[in-house]
Amino acid sequence: MLEISQNFVDAIIAQSRAEYPDECCGVILGPTGSDKAARLKPMINAAHSPTFYEFDSKDLLALYREIDDNDEEIVVIYHSHTETEARPSRTDIAYASEPLAHYVLVSTREEIAPAIEFRSFRIIDGVVTEEEVSITV
């Protein structure tokens, strides 16, 4: 199960809308070993694409240095799907490489507007398992 605060959910949805039609992306960090989504860090989608996202390579190195220095880990990796459902695509599964992270997908596709989808998955060795999202105040 992923526990996440309403503030972070709102911020991720706002970021998805702001960067539409491109996919948006980012991470939520937490103390190492805590599995606690404590610190939201939006990232730039270096692909600037409605169908792909990728952290910029320099930003990626800086991110890992930062979390090492702070004794943090990546608890959540999130990105938006702007035209499709909020579930991992084939490329999401192929490139997923943080077995400890919760992979959050948000969909802002028009056919469900103004509703959105906000779902969380584990992706380990190509196997996708959806998990419950518990939104806290």
Added chain:
Amino acid sequence: MTIDVRIPTILRPYTKDQKSVQATGSSLGALIADLDLNYAGLGERLLEDGALRRFINIYINDEDVRFLGGLDSPVKDGDSVTILPAVAGG
């Protein structure tokens, strides 16, 4: 010549869970060959058909090796190499 290589979580099964290991070599290519000798299978996770995999980022100190000369990038004693899988998807 000893270079410290930082291993990401997903590749630690190859390094008996060590976060960083030592390797030798005067170029990135030689370094990866040395890593693979000591940690069998690691080379294949970094290379595909003899070239760096698109969704694996390798840095020498602060620079992405794609901007340094790829596998030919020189490495020297005291450099630190960081391997990070890209965070990417569709």
